[in-house]
Amino acid sequence: NAGVTQTPKFQVLKTGQSMTLQCAQDMNHNSMYWYRQDPGMGLRLIYYSASEGTTDKGEVPNGYNVSRLNKREFSLRLESAAPSQTSVYFCASSVGLGQGSETQYFGPGTRLLVL
Amino acid sequence: GIQVEQSPPDLILQEGANSTLRCNFSDSVNNLQWFHQNPWGQLINLFYIPSGTKQNGRLSATTVATERYSLLYISSSQTTDSGVYFCAGSGGSEKLVFGKGTKLTVNP
Numbered sequence: 001n002a003g004v005t006q007t008p009k010f011q012v013l014k015t016g017q018s019m020t021l022q023c024a025q026d027m028n029h030n031s032m033y034w035y036r037q038d039p040g041m042g043l044r045l046i047y048y049s050a051s052e053g054t055t056d057k058g059e060v061p062n063g064y065n066v067s068r069l070n071k072r073e074f075s076l077r078l079e080s081a082a083p084s085q086t087s088v089y090f091c092a093s094s095v096g097l098g099q100g101s102e103t104q105y106f107g108p109g110t111r112l113l114v115l
Numbered sequence: 116g117i118q119v120e121q122s123p124p125d126l127i128l129q130e131g132a133n134s135t136l137r138c139n140f141s142d143s144v145n146n147l148q149w150f151h152q153n154p155w156g157q158l159i160n161l162f163y164i165p166s167g168t169k170q171n172g173r174l175s176a177t178t179v180a181t182e183r184y185s186l187l188y189i190s191s192s193q194t195t196d197s198g199v200y201f202c203a204g205s206g207g208s209e210k211l212v213f214g215k216g217t218k219l220t221v222n223p
Contacts, residue, residue, distance in 0.1 A: 031209055042119075042201060042213040050209060058210055059116075090158065097209045102146045104211065106158035 002026055004107035006091050012113045013081045021076040021110050023091030030096035032074035036087040049074055081114045117142050117206055121214035128192050128221050136187040136217045138202035147178055147204040149187050154198055192221045
């Protein structure tokens with residue numbers, strides 16, 4: 001049981017390049033999330049998916065797109081990377097709202113540097 | 116939206132000491148969680164505690180929902196407790212709002 005996995009662990013991009021961050025969970029969770037963590041800012045929600053086939057914006061969605069590929073996988077895409085998107089990105093999952101526990105479980109993170 | 120304030124921002128302890136971390140919310144929450152981020156960056160969920168008190172080993176948490184705050188207690192601290200502690204909450208959705216964290220350093 002690997003929990004929540006993320007790839008890649010580290011990535012360097014040039015301004016304007018695109019990339020997709022991958023996330024998968026093997027806990028049969030309904031809900032999945034993407035956060036970014038910047039120094040002194042805590043974690044901020046980018047997008048989340050309450051169930052397969054649905055996505056919703058979080059606090060900081062601009063510059064990002066997401067795809068809930070299936071129940072296990074939730075990807076985050078940067079179409080045209082900007083230096084302001086340099087951050088550590090975390091994926092998380094939970095059983096789901098109203099399921100008795102909204103406890104969120106996090107992946108190891110992806111460090112992204114945009115030059 | 117909900118605002119989350121954590122205090123203190125930094126805390127330095129000697130091994131064996133006890134500590135209390137506080138989290139205040141600007142509005143009612145019914146989903147409140149505490150996390151520990153270790154020095155290697157991994158985030159671990161400590162408690163899901165929208166109300167009441169829970170204990171897990173040397174850690175315990177209490178949430179007083181009517182007064183919009185939560186406390187995390189660490190007893191007999193160890194160097195492995197070092198890291199950043201985050202609280203996060205939401206008021207009926209899954210959109211957790213995180214505080215900026217309390218950085219704890221436990222010295223041997």
